[in-house]
Amino acid sequence: MALSIPPTPLRGRRARPGVVRSVGVVLLLVWTLLPVLWALDLSLQTGAQAASKPAHYLPPTPQLANYARLLFGDGDIAESVRQSSVNIVIECVAATVVTVVLATLAAYAFARMTFRGRNALFYLALATMAFPAYTTLIPLYRIMTGLGLVNTYTGIVLVYVSGFLPLATWILHSYLSSLPISLEEAGTMDGANRMQVLWHVVLPLALPGVVSTALITFLSAWGQFLFPLVLSTDMSTEPLTVMISSLLGRHTVPVNLLSAAGMLAIAVPAVLALFLNRYIVNGLLAGSVK
Amino acid sequence: MKLFATAARRRRGVLALGLAAGLVAVASGCSNSAAVSDKTSGVTINVVESAEAPPKAMLDQFTKQTGITVKWTNVDWDSLQTKITAAATAKTYFADVTDVDWSRVGQFAKLGWFYDMSDYVDVDKLKADLPQLNSFTADGKVVGLPGDAMFMVTTVNTKMFAEAGITKMPTTIDEYTQDLKTVKAKGVVQYPLNIPFAAAEGLSTYWYETTGAFGGSVLTDKDEPAFTSPDSAGYKAAEWMIQAVKDGLVSPGEINTTDSQGQQNLMATGKVASTFSDYAGNVGTLYNVKDTSTVTGQVKYIPTPTSGGEPKNLDNPDGMGIPVTAKYPKAAAKFIEWYTSAAVQEKFAGLGSADQLYSTFSLPAHLTAVEALANGDKLDQGATLKQMFQNSTAPIFPGGAPTWYSSLSKAVYTNLHAAAAGSETADQAIKKIASTAKQLASGS
Structure with missing residues (x-):
């Protein structure tokens, strides 16, 4: 027989730090990785694509010409x-x-x-x-x-x-x-x-x-x-x-x-x-x- | 046993003392160790510039003529300024020829970091054909010769203006502003004007040019602020620039746009219809180049609209000078004389053979060279540029840039940026800039 344990105030309190931690980790990752991803995105674009507004969040036609x-x-x-x-x-x-x-x-x-x-x-x-x-x-x-x-x-x-x-x-x-x-x-x-x-x-x-x-x-x-x-x-x-x-x-x-x-x-x-x-x-x- | 230990300790002490003395000797003997030579042949000079090297064919020609070999190194402009400062402060050789930007002329002259070019070249003879020579003169010294003829101009996308029904180009600031409002109202483009409001040098120069258009200059002859009164040109220019943001003529996103970004990403891609303070030569080197532009054939130079006076185009040139730590100053002078000569610059700009073309070269510093290019149909809108160059260019600071220019510029761009972002008013920005300028001028 499965026991169903009702959520207790204690469990609720324990869950919160986990959520906060996850949000914190996500924010930290976005903060640190976004500039790198942005640079990667630009590096795969042509000059005209990189200069366009609004910006391309993904390279429209990814190409390695800049690296080459x-x-x-x-x-x-x-x-x-x-x-x-x-x-x-x-x-x-x-x-x-x-x-x-x-x-x-x-x-x-x-x-x-x-x-x-x-x-x-x-x-x-x-x-x-x-x-x-x-x-x-x-x-x-x-x-x-x-x-x-x-x-x-x-x-x-x-x-x-x-x-x-x-x-x-x-x-x-x-x-x-x-x-x-x-x-x-x-x-x-x-x-x-x-x-x-x-x-x-x-x-x-x-x-x-x-x-x-x-x-x-x-x-x-x-x-x-x-x-x-x-x-x-x-x-x-x-x-x-x-x-x-x-x-x-x-x-x-x-x-x-x-x-x-x-x-x-x-x-x-x-x-x-x-x-x-x-x-x-x-x-x-x-x-x-x- | 103890005797040996004492002797060993003594030896270590002597060794340590010797090492310390050696280090002190090295450190103290490190004044400019480069031996200065008057040789003008059979030597290699280091040219460190913020530009790609000129065509090999041209440098080879110079070597053949003079026996001087040129080793050219390209360093980005900001980093080069750091190198110049570090080498001059450490009294250390790093180049025989390097960049002299107009904004650092006062500082270089005052601190004696560069040789006076008039000791090597007959500058009086050059004056008539080199209108921007004044921008390189301070405290009676000519610290460099202009390497190109950069000056500020107004550019207009005539196709966009025509779509808004404007065929007669504006000649006054009021007409210009009204035309931009019309372009916006007709829906040709949402934000018709490019003002690079990022907190960077380009914003300062934009304000100087606009101030000139309003009929004044930023500093008085005594280097005091000339923009504190609401009636002054500088005050009106700042107000006009900030009002353009409020009126929706300038995109709010431009608070993060530098001058080159605005020219490349907005003007060259048809996102704006005009740049009030653009660079001479941009039509040929940027807007009419298919790889970098979607508006080829559409952008024209117009005489800078003014508040009523004669059009004024302020100089913004880079020059070449000889640091006092150079190893071969005479050979360096020969190179500068050659590089800045009208005959060579004509070839750089397209009047020579294909292998003499210097693709990133903007505009010759000599009037005769610009005229030759215009006559030879080798310069986009050459006749217009020549006329502006001959009749309306002027130094930003008639007495040369003050030694404290970089601090002034920082105050200008940070406060105008803040005003554009809405965190202070134009009046507050002007007051803060004036306060800094007064403090700098008084030497406190």
Whole structure:
């Protein structure tokens, strides 16, 4: 016999948060995804369709001509897209590798070693995250000029590393601090030195944290505009994010082409975020629960 | 053992000190490290502009003539302004030739960020044929030469006007307004006038042009606001623009439309019948181009309607200048002289061979070149444009744009945008703009 349970005030109250949550999630999704979908819609339209009013909420005759022009066209645009895509990958991968290596060493030192001024140095490094980018732009530009590193991969990567190192160190410090120290002590008892303990004991355990840090660094580097804009002086080092802006004419805005270029630029971070989002969340929450 | 530890610590200390000293030396020694060279042959100069590169055939010709190779980089206008500012502030080389927009002339001259072109080129000789040279002169310095002849004009879709029974083009603001009302009343188009009310630079320039049409200018010779009185041209221009929204002559959606969007998405697609402050050259480069327009052959330039005086078309040109951090200033000057010459610009605009045509080039800066194009039938409505260029163009600020221009412009476009959106009246907008202008002019 089926029991019918009449709704109680309590059940009613429980149901409400679910509805509110669902509405909230839908609103959030609309808020975040609508601009991307709008750009996708425009990228599949011709110039005339994109300019028409009222706007087309779906492309009337979907076509990939804008993508083809950007990727396979004969002119300067396709060449620039190809070169700047290579540039952005090189710069982001190099910045990520260097940042993660340095951050791991720094985080381990701050988490496990005892030395004078440890906390002061750690918080000083973190404090640099509060500086707006514009405050360091000119000094960094002058330093890079002095070192002859303007318009080089090295210069751009070094600036990225200096910018992302504090956050990466913080994430890994939180992660390493949460690991049991007894395993490292066991390694030391077995005769391993600091670097051996770090390499053979700590890093395997901290791998999820390292992956999170690498992802967050890579995504942050991918989204950079101001620093590479100033530090790149031609197509040899200009990343895709900067190159896209040059599609704007002085008195014309090719929205369909710009939208297609935008979609290409977000493709890599979107795939990473989609498939590896748990690492990103882990990284951002590292150390929040002990 | 302790001795070794102390020695190791000392070594580390020395190493750290050395590293710090090195960094300080690098940082302090980073003033303009580019060596300046007077070479005018056998060098490569960097030209960074917000435009596609000119035809290869033309650049090759320049290299053959001078021995100077040109490396051209295209950066969008806004980003280029950031690069110019960053490089100048950091006293760092980034280009030998770059953009000098009319709106930044006062700032560049005052801060000494660009070489005085009169040190390299005989500017007095050019004056008669380059009407817009005044827009690049401030504090007695010529910080650039005009690279094109951009100025503001009024465009009308004559087919739409004809459908409303209007065949005689308006010459006064009153006639123009009445004609737009007629176009609307006859149902030819719901919103006949394009005013780009988005909070952006294009809105400011629209107001300057309208102010000129009402017979005045925005600032006095002493850079004080000339638009505070309800009788002033600037005040009337702002009122006219806001009233056009209230009267339904301008679409309410235009509060989010920039100047280029209005021209491309409204004027070029027949959604509006007129743009009071349009760009010279747009008929040829936008409205008569089948790929970008549905109104080919319909849009004409008309002498800017006024409140009674002579028609006035305000300059809005981009120029080319030499940053003081350039490596090859003399070679850069040779390039600018070549690029801005009448002979080269005629070829860019269509009087040369097909491989010399610069498709995105708007209008030559030289009167003689515009005349040659008009005579050669290579310029849409060339005769009209030439007449306007010769007789009615004028700088927006006769004494050059003030150093604080960007702050003034921001106050102009944010307040006129707010007035169009209905959150303040035209009077309130004008008062706020005036307050900002007074504050800026006083240097506080």
